[in-house]
Amino acid sequence: MPIISGPTSSGPTSSGPTSSGPHRGGKLVVVGQGYVGLPLAMRAVEVGWSVVGLDTDEHRVKRLSAGESYVEDVSSADLLATLESGNYQASTDPAACADFYVAVITVPTPLHEGAPDLSFIEKGTTTVARYLRPGATVVLESTTYPGTTEELVGPILEAGSGLTAGADFHLGYSPERIDPGNATYGLVTTPKVVSGIDAASLAAVQGFYDTIVETTVPVSNPKVAEMTKLLENTFRHVNIALVNELAMFAADLGVDVWEAIDAASTKPFGFMRFTPGPGVGGHCLPIDPSYLSWRVRRLLGQQFRLIELANDVNDHMPDFVVQRLVLALNRKQRAVNGSRVLLLGLAYKANTSDSRHSPSVVVAERLLALGAQVRAADPHVVEDYTDGRVVRVKATAEEVAAADAVILLADHDAFDLDLVWSSARYVLDTRHRLRPGPQVEYL
């Protein structure tokens, strides 16, 4: 599908909505103040929008209103400054949406019993519909299967407002590409794919994001934009599964998979570096590809085999980590049962506090079930998913030395890896971050 080159020149038609394009100073509503919505809200205030951050979670709204950020990419200092500007308000009250010019929906899209759960999108859109006025623009950012914007969001907006999409208001989809903890590419510097249900909607959506990010990439319709996001995440998911499966076989073949990956990465074309790990986590990889495979199964009656295989391989990784630990303890004539195991990192990736679907949590559960005394250090993760059964500790030299085994699961910069190396009796390093030593084993 060709990408329209350059910004479109098409504005509203005479029969279409009466206003489009950037309108800084106007009211922007961001529905959902999470990892995606909060950074967007902060950036929008910075460039001149007057922003309402709507969220149904009272606790979150209280924290935001007190200037306390729970998202790494937004510092509390920046949040406070934004609040003080008078151009940002966090609220649970739908009435705060009144008179919005642009609404962006950034609510969760989880799986429920293996199927897409679009209930958050439905509820968020229903709220927006009540305050939708002619000329306004609505953009969906939540990750979802192709067709959601036109088949679900549009009809809800029309039913709730009495207006007609395209004729009375603009509608589009723009996937979020935020990579929590990435210091190089952030919201502003990562190109943003934008789409609209018609030329005027595309112009409005692109006009809005042109005020927010450096580069917008228009595509011809929302389905392409929805697919783009799923393609990106499926690409990662499948390639991670490839190196994970390779890691499972390589040790038995007597090959250092990490060295092979490093060597392959010297090829300047046709290869992209992915590294093995304890599994995939967060809100994206364990979920998004299944939105695509579900849609393919539901609409076409076909299996998206690569996605299902990748799910299978990546879901198995925490078990493989535990199996490696069992073997290592066995070599020392120790049982897992009763052994003291220190997990370093509960988050699913380095330098984030996100432990949703984290493989570390699965590893902890498996070890607890085997009778291990599980302790965990993670300076970023506050939540406890194990009802206190995992003892939360700091990664001090004493703590590391007291463990029969240490597993490095999320390689946060905050961990002193030299200390871990010199204090540990045995480390299973799933991220290949420690220098070699007799006490170090790699995944």
Ligand SMILES: NC(=O)c1ccc[n+]([C@@H]2O[C@H](COP(=O)([O-])OP(=O)(O)OC[C@H]3O[C@@H](n4cnc5c(N)ncnc54)[C@H](O)[C@@H]3O)[C@@H](O)[C@H]2O)c1
């Ligand atoms: N986190 C990421 O790295 C990332 C990256 C790209 C895309 N996405 C996608 O963006 C979407 C949001 O993800 P997130 O990580 O920001 O989720 P999140 O859970 O961090 O935040 C979502 C917020 O929406 C709020 N919410 C739920 N229903 C609501 C409603 N009806 N009205 C108002 N607020 C409501 C929740 O209380 C929560 O605070 C998902 O579809 C996700 O797949 C996430």
